[in-house]
Amino acid sequence: MSQRMTLITSPIFVPEAQLKKAGSFASLFGNSNPLALEIGCGIGDFIVQIAQRHPEQNFIAVDIFNQGCRQTCSRIESSGLSNILMMRIEARYLMHHYLGEKSLQAIYINCPDPWPKKRQRKRRLLNQNFVDLSLYCLQDHGELNFSTDFTDYGESAAELLNREERLNNLATTPYTHELGNYPISKYMQRFLDLGQPIFLCRYKKKPDLNIDPPKVNKGFRLRWGKGES
Numbered sequence: 274m275s276q277r278m279t280l281i282t283s284p285i286f287v288p289e290a291q292l293k294k295a296g297s298f299a300s301l302f303g304n305s306n307p308l309a310l311e312i313g314c315g316i317g318d319f320i321v322q323i324a325q326r327h328p329e330q331n332f333i334a335v336d337i338f339n340q341g342c343r344q345t346c347s348r349i350e351s352s353g354l355s356n357i358l359m360m361r362i363e364a365r366y367l368m369h370h371y372l373g374e375k376s377l378q379a380i381y382i383n384c385p386d387p388w389p390k391k392r393q394r395k396r397r398l399l400n401q402n403f404v405d406l407s408l409y410c411l412q413d414h415g416e417l418n419f420s421t422d423f424t425d426y427g428e429s430a431a432e433l434l435n436r437e438e439r440l441n442n443l444a445t446t447p448y449t450h451e452l453g454n455y456p457i458s459k460y461m462q463r464f465l466d467l468g469q470p471i472f473l474c475r476y477k478k479k480p481d482l483n484i485d486p487p488k489v490n491k492g493f494r495l496r497w498g499k500g501e502s
């Protein structure tokens with residue numbers, strides 16, 4: 274991936290080395306409030322809305338796109354919220370290496386890259402490996418929230434989540450187009466404006482499960498090159 278890199282100096286932005294040194298998100302936030310993760314936060318509009326509604330929780334926004342991270346940090350700074358931190362990091366790498374068992378109260382994924390061509394579908398974020406990793410990281414009753422504008426992705430994600438015995442569906446159908454009070458991200462709004470429905474899947478982890486640590490999947494890029502943060 275080639276992208277224009279800008280140094281991000283915002284106090285919201287946490288380079289990996291800072292997290293490593295601090296040892297935990299609780300130490301970075303200065304409290305041990307429940308933690309939620311947004312994967313692929315784009316320009317940060319969703320995370321600001323959800324964090325405003327839940328001042329009792331801490332939020333980590335992650336994205337791999339430097340310019341999106343920069344915009345997200347500015348947006349968070351303008352909001353005045355102190356319960357969000359941002360990292361430029363691959364989500365599964367963060368989960369595997371820094372987020373332990375039952376560390377997350379919620380995971381949010383909105384309009385992830387759809388990889389529409391058949392031969393690209395194996396690159397999609399939501400698959401059984403990711404569900405296993407999420408179940409390991411989620412607390413009892415922790416939420417796994419997924420939205421997409423892409424029909425094929427929405428239907429296959431809903432089928433996967435709905436047949437997962439370790440999850441309870443928060444809706445009555447595997448996916449819904451009724452967004453209720455779920456905050457709307459930039460991409461969601463873009464597709465709603467075009468008259469396209471959003472597929473929303475909201476599931477909760479069942480309590481009292483014993484889940485083995487998932488094996489690290491080498492199929493995605495685990496580390497950034499030197500000098501990138």
Ligand SMILES: C[S@@+](CC[C@H](N)C(=O)[O-])C[C@H]1O[C@@H](n2cnc3c(N)ncnc32)[C@H](O)[C@@H]1O
Nearest residue numbers: 313314315336337338363364383384458459460
């Ligand atoms: C289509 S955009 C959606 C942005 C935002 N969620 C929204 O709905 O407006 C997908 C975003 O996910 C990020 N992304 C893709 N794969 C990722 C991964 N494995 N870890 C972290 N971010 C990722 C991309 O860089 C991009 O910013």
